[in-house]
Amino acid sequence: xxxxxxxxxxxKKYDSTPKIELDEFELAMLEDHSYDDIxxxxxxxxxxxxxxxxxxxxxxxxxxxKWYKQIQIDRLKRKLIHYYTKK
Numbered sequence: 356x357x358x359x360x361x362x363x364x365x366x367k368k369y370d371s372t373p374k375i376e377l378d379e380f381e382l383a384m385l386e387d388h389s390y391d392d393i394x395x396x397x398x399x400x401x402x403x404x405x406x407x408x409x410x411x412x413x414x415x416x417x418x419x420x421k422w423y424k425q426i427q428i429d430r431l432k433r434k435l436i437h438y439y440t441k442k
Contacts (some may be wrong), residue, residue, distance in 0.1 A: 399436050407431050 358423070386421075409429050415421045 396436060403431050403434055 407428060410424055410431070413424055415424050
């Protein structure tokens with residue numbers, strides 16, 4: 356049976372999370388999927404996002420209107436510029 360001191364030492368050992376320095380964080384963010392890349396993608400896709408939001412809020416009155424709405428949303432989503440990873 357472990358003593359209180361042993362339990363405390365084990366808890367310290369396993370509960371401590373590794374700390375990352377700010378410089379390391381900034382370097383990691385310069386790699387793929389960095390905040391700047393996401394910002395540029397959102398800026399490039401801004402017009403398409405607005406059109407998608409319009410069609411999401413559009414209230415069709417018949418099944419044909421619902422079908423057309425979904426066609427428009429799918430067409431716009433294909434136009435979005437995506438982030439491609441290096442292979």
